[in-house]
Amino acid sequence: MESIPSSQTFKCSPSHPKHVVPLDFNNVPKLPDSHAWKTTLPIDDHQLIDPFTEEPLPIIDLAKPDVFNLVRHACEKWGVFQVTNHGIPVSFFYEIECQTRRLFSLPAERKLLAVRSPEGFTGYGLPRISPFFPKLMWSEGFSIIGSPVEHASQLWPEDHSKFCEVMEQYQAKMKGLSEKIVAAMLSSLGLTHEDVKWFEPKNGCDQTTCVLQLNSYPVCPDPGRAMGLAPHTDSSLLTLLYQSWVSGLQVYRDGAGWVAVEPVEGALVVNVGDLMHIVSNGKFKPVLHRAVVNNTHHRVSTAYFYGPPRDVKVSALRKLIDHAHPPLYRPVTWKEYLEAKSKHFNKALESIRL
Ligand SMILES: O=C(O)CCC(=O)C(=O)O
Numbered sequence: 001m002e003s004i005p006s007s008q009t010f011k012c013s014p015s016h017p018k019h020v021v022p023l024d025f026n027n028v029p030k031l032p033d034s035h036a037w038k039t040t041l042p043i044d045d046h047q048l049i050d051p052f053t054e055e056p057l058p059i060i061d062l063a064k065p066d067v068f069n070l071v072r073h074a075c076e077k078w079g080v081f082q083v084t085n086h087g088i089p090v091s092f093f094y095e096i097e098c099q100t101r102r103l104f105s106l107p108a109e110r111k112l113l114a115v116r117s118p119e120g121f122t123g124y125g126l127p128r129i130s131p132f133f134p135k136l137m138w139s140e141g142f143s144i145i146g147s148p149v150e151h152a153s154q155l156w157p158e159d160h161s162k163f164c165e166v167m168e169q170y171q172a173k174m175k176g177l178s179e180k181i182v183a184a185m186l187s188s189l190g191l192t193h194e195d196v197k198w199f200e201p202k203n204g205c206d207q208t209t210c211v212l213q214l215n216s217y218p219v220c221p222d223p224g225r226a227m228g229l230a231p232h233t234d235s236s237l238l239t240l241l242y243q244s245w246v247s248g249l250q251v252y253r254d255g256a257g258w259v260a261v262e263p264v265e266g267a268l269v270v271n272v273g274d275l276m277h278i279v280s281n282g283k284f285k286p287v288l289h290r291a292v293v294n295n296t297h298h299r300v301s302t303a304y305f306y307g308p309p310r311d312v313k314v315s316a317l318r319k320l321i322d323h324a325h326p327p328l329y330r331p332v333t334w335k336e337y338l339e340a341k342s343k344h345f346n347k348a349l350e351s352i353r354l
Pocket residue numbers: 213215229234241243248249289290291300301303
């Protein structure tokens with residue numbers, strides 16, 4: 001069984017200049033040294049069930065009557081589950097996948113027209129976690145907050161309206177579903193609407209700034225030595241991930257190693273993020289996950305990072321605190337937490353621990 005490769009060992013000080021652009025993956029016949037990770041990553045060394053409990057990764061039908069129990073179990077034991085019956089038609093996922101593939105199939109020089117600026121949050125570029133690792137990842141991304149029109153018009157001066165329309169519709173659908181799943185997570189802990197008023201829009205004004213991240217993992221000449229996306233937890237309350245039909249996502253189970261999250265048609269993967277861990281006062285675990293690559297299929301995924309309104313201080317919910325369970329972390333806004341993450345990465349939670 002593979003020991004956990006890097007979440008414990010990677011450096012917390014950025015070792016790359018911040019503004020490095022992705023490779024032109026189509027023109028690299030051999031894995032360059034910059035992208036060859038030291039350890040061979042046995043990509044087949046993962047399992048489909050937890051070998052200790054023999055439990056498969058939970059797939060939860062949101063229309064089931066016992067959904068709260070299932071959600072609570074999944075969030076406490078796994079920090080990740082897949083959802084079906086969520087109300088978003090499969091045809092819509094095909095549209096988002098089609099637009100995502102359309103973007104990443106553009107020639108490298110065109111994608112570079114929409115590159116994310118060093119201080120920016122949106123546009124085309126490397127995975128944001130790249131500075132924390134000694135090697136580069138075999139992937140490229142495109143980040144969207146709200147309307148993607150600014151960068152999309154750089155990619156397709158004449159022909160970006162369909163892309164923008166699909167991306168905006170997708171964000172609206174993901175937001176609605178995220179609200180529903182967060183409510184289910186909190187209800188599963190015995191909390192009511194009254195206990196969690198903070199994630200509702202104030203004065204009719206919605207101040208959430210969720211991020212839609214399109215990921216692309218091109219076909220790789222040496223997948224056993226490359227890394228698609230290095231191990232990390234998400235900084236969100238939760239993340240909704242659509243991973244198309246190509247496998248690649250793996251989650252880490254303590255003592256058991258990496259477990260593959262196999263694509264299920266029409267299902268979405270739900271990751272518990274760091275902020276949900278704070279809100280639940282440690283009851284729900286943020287899932288450590290990574291993406292591996294392959295030498296036959298170009299994989300894409302879309303990750304929607306859902307968080308609280310910008311100015312809200314996130315802290316353990318009052319009903320979850322008592323003498324035996326004091327608050328574990330100091331209150332932080334999403335912005336403050338992202339700053340901690342960009343400085344301390346996998347030690348960010350520790351850095352706000354009380
Ligand atoms: O592509 C995947 O399966 C994982 C993506 C992911 O973890 C992320 O974008 O944070």
